[in-house]
């Protein structure tokens with residue numbers, strides 16, 4: 155085999171990932187991220203274990219029950235018929251994302267995205283076991299000696315445990331958590347449970363342990379379409395190049411360039427080129443190069459630079475949340491621009507509709523349909539009978555006692571199935587019945603509208619009315 | 628061309644093949660993740676071959692080591708299911724290599740819905756027909772089970788809703804089950820008996836006995852029994868004498884006999900010829916004359932071979948309530 159030189163600079167088709175070892179930093183944004191992380195983890199990991207008494211259904215506060223097609227959210231039970239609420243919720247989530255992104259950039263990426271949260275935790279594990287940035291970089295370069303094997307192995311082991319518990323917790327949302335726990339570890343759980351947990355364990359481990367920023371840069375579609383929603387007034391994590399570079403560029407601290415006055419008179423900018431902002435960046439980029447796709451807006455470089463500035467006693471905010479317009483003209487962005495107002499209204503509207511939808515979920519679904527085969531039957535005494543199919547779905551948590559009556563038909567006799575007119579529908583059950591309506595033949599009329607009434611004797615649900623027609627011939 | 632040996636990034640390996648003096652073939656190795664993914668699929672395939680049916684050979688195929696067990700009816704030498712003393716087919720456990728048909732059987736027998744069905748079946752087993760029909764819960768079960776069975780076994784003749792067929796030719800008609808008249812009797816025991824053993828209905832042809840005037844008069848009398856408008860009372864009176872022949876089966880006053888399946892002629896229901904739908908008395912007369920002239924045969928097959936006694940019971944409850952009471 156031989157090789158040739160490329161005359162043009164061809165991009166490499168495959169580039170091995172260089173591991174990034176961000177330095178840990180303290181500051182406002184770090185604290186905020188930690189609080190969000192703690193909250194998100196508490197909710198995600200504890201929620202499946204919260205118990206909730208129900209007459210019918212699992213005693214688990216939040217459970218997505220696929221076999222019975224019910225979503226249990228505390229006192230709210232979503233039936234398949236109410237699935238449009240899920241669509242509504244997703245639309246709301248999308249608008250909220252647009253609203254926030256238009257205002258403060260990729261806030262979702264930096265503070266809330268599970269890729270960011272889990273990567274953050276996995277990095278902390280690395281930090282505890284292998285030490286901070288410098289130690290980790292040293293370990294990376296080191297030959298594989300027992301120390302490296304032990305430290306790296308331990309890291310991966312802890313990662314795997316976290317990843318497994320993540321996968322198991324996710325699975326626990328779809329089954330009774332304590333029972334699943336028992337079944338899972340005695341080998342008797344459903345194969346779907348093992349599969350889901352297994353797949354999530356592997357993907358969590360790979361995404362948060364090894365792929366990390368590559369997920370954000372190469373795989374995530376949100377990264378792309380969030381960036382599309384920026385405009386000149388969107389607040390973004392930015393480096394104030396005017397201030398940092400001055401007219402003579404950035405320069406490290408050196409003799410004659412120690413104070414702001416000295417630097418300003420020499421035309422040097424405020425950036426002392428300490429590269430701390432680069433060292434803390436979880437995606438390994440240099441914010442001073444300007445807005446980049448790889449920036450997840452985590453704000454850690456702000457913390458880093460603020461620390462340096464504070465140390466020097468210089469004003470903070472060389473790296474800060476600023477809009478493009480502000481950096482160019484010094485004008486503060488107005489949050490009340492057309493786009494944010496529009497998305498804001500849309501978000502508020504969607505929330506209102508969703509709340510309205512949830513509050514007005516029908517306690518009972520009911521349909522009564524005329525059977526068309528046959529449309530009518532002549533009975534032996536010459537009267538006419540029409541049959542109807544009655545479907546009742548009691549979505550309440552208690553039994554209903556429903557009495558069926560028919561209106562708008564003279565001399566009508568109504569009977570359910572065999573011969574009764576009162577139905578007891580157990581909580582959260584669906585029932586089908588054949589309804590017979592019989593009436594003497596009236597000459598001249600071939601068809602008449604009639605009204606069915608279901609009256610709940612327990613008084614729990616209001617009278618339900620359904621219309622249908624009665625055919626004489 | 629500038630050579631910079633330390634700059635590996637500017638170089639691409641080639642396979643060493645050269646065409647036309649300068650065309651070379653790059654050798655770009657596959658990305659490692661891709662390669663591992665590829666090896667993964669190979670391992671997956673091998674595991675799959677071991678577990679599941681895979682390779683064809685000669686006139687068969689490798690079966691794999693994975694199995695599925697399900698309950699299957701015991702068959703006698705002729706290949707017919709063996710029935711136990713209780714009339715139900717005897718079952719045995721069968722284990723087959725993994726296949727989707729066996730999985731289907733297994734699901735039909737042991738899925739949560741199959742188990743729920745079993746529970747219901749056990750519940751209605753000890754109940755009388757009246758008890759099943761009077762309880763909304765068990766009726767709901769009989770309805771769903773009965774509706775499915777009806778669709779599979781009865782709807783071909785009696786229609787999906789049990790509405791029957793009223794054909795031009797009386798012998799191509801099938802009785803309507805949604806009215807409240809029962810040709811062969813409508814109590815549960817009789818319905819079960821008829822479903823189990825089938826029905827053979829036979830009205831002889833009286834064309835040789837009654838012709839012309841005599842036939843019309845008899846038809847007039849038959850129609851007068853159910854007070855059809857337009858009946859000529861005089862003619863009906865003349866025909867009354869001839870009805871003595873019919874009375875043997877249909878009864879002296881024409882109210883029929885369910886034991887032998889002779890329909891009631893005094894009610895408004897006509898199951899074989901469309902008398903109610905005929906436009907005028909002449910058309911009605913023609914229909915009735917036709918039946919007297921040619922007689923009427925109807926036959927319903929027995930279902931004891933196809934349905935279990937338990938299924939017939941549920942079906943009886945369903946069919947019985949189609950017309951109401």
Ligand code: SF4
Nearest residue numbers: 435449450452453455
């Ligand atoms: S550039 Fe700053 S905000 Fe962007 S990812 Fe890096 S540290 Fe976070």
Ligand code: SF4
Nearest residue numbers: 425426428429431459
């Ligand atoms: S942390 Fe601040 S001062 Fe240091 S290199 Fe980055 S922008 Fe310059």
